[in-house]
Structures are given as structure tokens and as C-alpha cells.
Amino acid sequence: MAAESAAMEVLPLTASQARTIASWRYPGAYATYDFADADELARDHWAVIESGELVGYCCFGPPARVPGAHERPGTLDLGYGLAPERMAQHAGRRFVGAILEFAEKRFEVDQFRLYILDWNRRSQKVAEALGFAFESILKSGEGTFMVFVRDVGA
Numbered sequence: 001m002a003a004e005s006a007a008m009e010v011l012p013l014t015a016s017q018a019r020t021i022a023s024w025r026y027p028g029a030y031a032t033y034d035f036a037d038a039d040e041l042a043r044d045h046w047a048v049i050e051s052g053e054l055v056g057y058c059c060f061g062p063p064a065r066v067p068g069a070h071e072r073p074g075t076l077d078l079g080y081g082l083a084p085e086r087m088a089q090h091a092g093r094r095f096v097g098a099i100l101e102f103a104e105k106r107f108e109v110d111q112f113r114l115y116i117l118d119w120n121r122r123s124q125k126v127a128e129a130l131g132f133a134f135e136s137i138l139k140s141g142e143g144t145f146m147v148f149v150r151d152v153g154a
Contacts, residue, residue, distance in 0.1 A: 008050045008098035010058060017054050018042035026084045029119060032143070033081050048080070048098060055091070056082040058099045060107065066115045067140040074110040075149070076103060092126035100130065104152055111152060115145040124148075 013021075018041040026033050035041055044063040048056040057080065064079030065071070082095050103112065114132060116123045124146060132148035139145075 008048055008055065008094055010099060010102035011047050011049055013042055013045050013047040013057065015042050017047045017057075018045070020054055021045075021057050021081075024081075024084050026087075030084070030087070032117065046102075048095060054083065055086055056080060056095055058102075060103060064115075066138065066142060066145055068138055069115065069140075069147075072111075072113070075113050076107050076109040076111070077113050077115070078103060079115070088122070092122065093129055096126050096130055109152060112150050114148045116148060117142075118144040118146055 015038070018038040021041055022035045022038040024034065025031065041057065045057045045059045047054055048058060059079045060076055062071070062077075064077040069077070071077075078099065080096060080099055082092065086095075100112065103109075112132075113135075114123075114127055115138065116127060118137070127148045127150075130150065131154045132150040135147045135149045137144060138147055
């Protein structure tokens with residue numbers, strides 16, 4: 001099952017793609033998004049593909065939830081990461097839009113929820129442009145997160 005949005009599609013993540021993602025290294029503060037465990041990625045993440053190329057990954061539900069966050073009935077937590085070389089190239093809206101489109105078709109929920117580190121203004125702008133609204137702050141051992149929500153279909 002694939003969902004398309006501006007030539008991006010969400011597909012099951014292969015072991016090879018998981019190893020590629022685990023090798024990505026983000027610059028500066030973004031290094032917090034580095035993965036080391038390809039097996040963890042392969043278990044619960046999805047690939048985002050554009051023109052046959054791996055451009056990022058996403059996850060849904062518990063793997064997307066940051067420490068200290070709790071499940072909320074009817075709400076799907078989303079997590080994602082764009083390939084480091086794709087950052088700051090204005091692909092964020094298409095990238096997250098493809099993930100949202102996929103999630104709307106695959107999951108029966110009323111609302112989406114994102115956790116974005118307070119310093120990550122790029123991601124915050126993308127969320128706001130896609131109709132997410134700031135809901136609260138969540139502090140965890142991983143940092144201070146801004147929680148954004150959006151109704152499905154908004």
C-alpha cells in the first residue's frame with residue numbers, strides 16, 4: 001500500500017533502507033535525530049520515497065511518542081525525519097504532506113499529533129503550514145518539545 005503526494009510515497013521500510021537511515025548523520029543540534037539501531041528502524045518505521053530514492057522515514061503511534069507523552073484515544077502520534085542532505089531545500093511540506101496523506105488512508109483516527117523540539121523552527125513552520133496548531137509544551141530527557149495537533153482531513 002502506497003500513498004502519493006507530489007511524487008513522494010510511503011512504503012514499508014526494507015532492511016537495506018534501515019541501514020542507510022542508521023548511517024545518516026545530521027549537522028549540529030539536528031544530530032539528536034541520528035539513529036544507531038537499524039533493527040529498531042526496520043521494526044516500526046516506514047520509508048518515504050521520491051522518484052525511487054529514499055528521502056526520509058516516518059513512524060506512527062508508540063514509536064513516534066516522546067518520553068513522558070501518553071496515548072490519547074482517537075489521536076495518532078507521528079514522527080518523521082528527512083534525509084540530512086534534503087534539509088533546508090523546501091521539501092518539508094511535500095514530505096510531511098505525503099506522510100499525512102498516507103496516515104489518513106491507513107489509520108482510523110480523529111487527530112494527528114507531532115512533537116517538535118522547541119529549537120527546531122523549520123519543523124514548526126512546516127507543521128503550521130500544514131494546519132497543525134500548537135497545543136502544549138512537553139519536557140523530557142530528550143529536550144523540550146512543542147506539541148502540535150491537527151484534525152484529520154483539515
